[in-house]
Amino acid sequence: MFSNMSKPVIGPAVSQVLDVIGEIRVNRLTEDQLRDSDVIRKWFSGRLRVFLPSASGGFLHCLSTKNLSCDSYQQILREFSNQFDQMDQMRQELVVKYFIQPFLTKNSSDSGCVSNSNSSVDWLQKYLGRFSVLVSLSDLLKLNTDFSPLSALEVLSPKQSAELVVLPLPGLPGKDVIINTVFDFLSKSPKERRLPEFLYHLMRLSVVTPVGCTVYQTIFVRLYQAMSALPQQMEPIIWASVYDLTESAPMDCSLVPVNQQCPVSSHNATRVCAGVDSSALQQLLDSGISPGRLCDYSIKQYACSQLKDLNAENLVTLQKCKLSENNTDSKETWKLFFTKASAVLDQALVHLSNQSKPVIGPAVSQVLDVIGEIRVNRLTEDQLRDSDVIRKWFSGRLRVFLPSASGGFLHCLSTKNLSCDSYQAVFVTLSVNFPDTTLRGPSLPVHFDMYHCLSVSESQLHAVVGEQGVQERAQNAPSPEMEPVIQAIIDNLMQTAPEGKDVIINTVFDFLTESPKERRLPEFLYHCQAL
Incomplete structure (x- = not known):
């Protein structure tokens, strides 16, 4: 009757009742009956089934001492x-501790139940089940x-997978x-496959288990690869x-490759x-x-909160109000904030790019540095050499930040392996935004040109900039910033083979003499003489 119940x-008192039934029924099964899987099935899949969720440690331990066959053990399991x-x-843990582990570690000839499996996955499923x-x-x-373990990843728990990565296990x-x-x-x-849970256990285990630097470095390589390859919700x-x-x-x-050209802000939450109280937020x-x-709360308070419910519109609102303030938050703070909101960052940047005027404020330069990172x-x-990808970023998502680009951001960008088309896409966007650029000594876009363009050969320079680009530069560049351009031209002339100088000189003078006043030929001549 009990066995016909669905639940x-x-x-x-159920645990005690099962203990008693074990004494007066299970303990009286003969050796042959214990090794007969049909008898065991009748008892455990039938008569005792509804009591098993309440099995005590005593009942389970007694059961593990029986001389069960592998088939009988599998039936009970x-x-x-x-x-x-x-x-x-x-x-659940009582079943493992008092039944499964004791039975599988017994020294009798049949109870190990190892040789009867075809693979590691098969062994886990047959002899440990769920x-x-x-x-x-x-x-x-x-x-x-x-x-x-590597052959059984599909049936390992996230914690077991983390143990595989962290713990010093033999024979692997x-x-x-x-x-x-x-x-x-x-x-x-x-x-x-529960990657988030794996990462949680990986973090927990790494705190209590010493792990070598090379292990961390390999993990970090894979984490950064995962950020680019996985859905943005995982970021x-x-x-x-x-x-x-x-x-x-x-x-x-050193957890990430050191790049002196593109320094990375630290990850120190x-x-x-x-001392930040973000509880009210x-x-x-x-x-x-x-x-x-x-906008009632600081960026630091947001950075120290869980932002899983922050949407793109919220992030746009925060950037507009916080970047216009006299914000003194560090790059570390902005980086922590943006990484927590990274699932909606790209969408927020698209929304911001729709506004006609650039974002202005003392923290904009730092924010662009962090977004660059x-x-x-x-x-x-491949993406760097794809002008469509570059245009999407620089003419779109990053456009409103570019007038505040720092020398570090531009210099890092100049070291990238851009194609000529990609470079031109960046160059055009910088040129369009050039009149709005805050002047901090030599022009930052000029620095970008000098690093990536004017230091190369004349033919490469012409291929990258083009006539339209040269005209836009001449029309937009403020007078105080002419000197770095001239210096770059002179440097290029000095480094060019003698037979190539006449080409450059003639090209420059042809351009300037077409409209000497507008193209500021007198300033050019003055700087040539001075240099």
């Missing part, structure tokens, strides 16, 4: 697996020395092979892992958020903050 029996969702975590996710990877290797390939194999597997279907989660793992890494470990964010109150620096070689 298990629930109550405080299968029924416990069927009841897995009906158990609380404590009961309880396999509760067993540590090191314990799995002790239960079966032939077990191959090098950590670089393990890390790349695990990330390859998880990246193919990050949501279904804030990956950035959070970058920040967390940075704090647990060895102090002298602890330092940014020290977090409450509002969790309950649905109204657009009218977005987390967006432009992650463009691939």
